Amino acid sequence: MTRPVVVVGAGLAGLACAVELHRSGIEAIVVEASDGVGGRVRTDQVDGFLLDRGFQVMLTAYPELHRQFDVDALDLRAFDPGAVVMRGGRPTVVADPFRAPRDLVSTVAAGTVRRIGTPADLIALARLRFRLRSPHPARLLMGSDRPTADHLNDLGFSAGFIEAFLRPLVGGIQLDPTLTTSSRMFDVIMRMLLDGDAAVPAAGMGAIPAQLASRLPEGMIHLGAPVRSVSKEAVRVDSGEVKASRVVVATEGPEANRLIGGREVGSRRVGCVYFAADEAPVDRRLIVLAGDADGPALNVAVMSNVAPRYAPPGRHLVAAALPGVTVSSETVEATRSQLRGWWGPRVDSWEVVSTYSITHGQPDQSTPLHPRRPVRREDGIFVCGDHRDTGSIQGALHSGRRCAEAVASDLAA
Ligand SMILES: Cc1cc2nc3c(=O)[nH]c(=O)nc-3n(C[C@H](O)[C@H](O)[C@H](O)COP(=O)(O)OP(=O)(O)OC[C@H]3O[C@@H](n4cnc5c(N)ncnc54)[C@H](O)[C@@H]3O)c2cc1C
Structure with a gap:
């Protein structure tokens, strides 16, 4: 029996890699620690609201979007090309x-x-x-x-x-x-x-990994199976060892470092507070930028203006993005107070639907930045993820695809 390629991690990089391997007729399985696909790009449904795990967007100019997706099926809803800059409590539309x-x-x-x-x-x-x-x-x-x-x-x-x-x-x-x-x-x-x-896709950012996963045969993705260790020829999960023809580590950078060593990858953390409002504080599909350093939110978006399915009928979803912040009850109240300064006392009636704190939002990309790092290591283990390219959806997808190409040429050699 031939051994499959084992891909560790079902984020965008791992999924892109698996899809490309499958397209090339190479037998592969994906082993994912969590209970779903998408990694950092997932959408939760809470009380009729769609909550991305942290405010994020797809940039339609990303080349890998057009290369790897049926873009029409994603039903993308675009922000207007503009922003409201809040300064001194006053809006300026740019x-x-x-x-x-x-x-x-x-x-x-x-x-x-x-x-x-x-x-x-x-x-x-x-x-x-x-x-x-x-x-x-x-x-x-x-x-x-x-x-x-x-x-x-x-x-x-x-x-x-x-x-x-x-x-x-x-x-x-x-x-x-x-x-x-x-x-x-x-x-x-x-x-x-x-x-x-x-x-953003009409059904939330989670539609992006879901489309990739839908291209893989049933049973190819194994959820809830954290990989404890890897070698060139096998991965160890709690139930035992899975033999592999090749191993691809497609986890986030710090976990890749734990599993296979190599370069340490720093983290950019980010928080997000989702508020439910009866009325939208702005009526356009514009992102709102914090022009004064007057609170933890750097930018805010009324998601339901951009993609109505993000909120149940008659309600609105306001996402406040807090880069560099771990959300606590104090930061929620500081965010509310900041937004009250922008939009007045109606903000006091907004309910907090949920909050997210993501320790590793993106890899640290301080200088010197070296994108397009090798995906095949000297020890024969393959590695992909946004930390091999750029810390972005584009970077994750690109690294996954080129990793699959490297595996295919290694198997053919
Ligand atoms: C809040 C937020 C906002 C962002 N905004 C943007 C944006 O606007 N635009 C943009 O382009 N990018 C944005 N990004 C970055 C983008 O989401 C990431 O760069 C990209 O999703 C990374 O994909 P990945 O596959 O490399 O890693 P991940 O998505 O982290 O996937 C790794 C997978 O490996 C799994 N895993 C980890 N350890 C193990 C193990 N031991 N065994 C098995 N599985 C394991 C994880 O559970 C996960 O599913 C944002 C990220 C966040 C968090």
């Missing part, structure tokens, strides 16, 4: 933060960014857009590398504009309010925001 370099010029012509930026910021944005728009995104990941905060200073942005706009926007995406993440990640994320939308 035409297009996700594509800021392109559209801020028109925004400024309408006089709407006076409260958050200066003409020099607009020139810096225009220059940035010009620089980012031509190179292939992969080349941006090979550009000069320094902390994002230094990069923004060098690009000529004012301290006020960075604080009011770029820090909540970019820090929210990179789960890094300190802006110490590699400028290569900043460049590539800005490029993705220039080229496409931020979106």
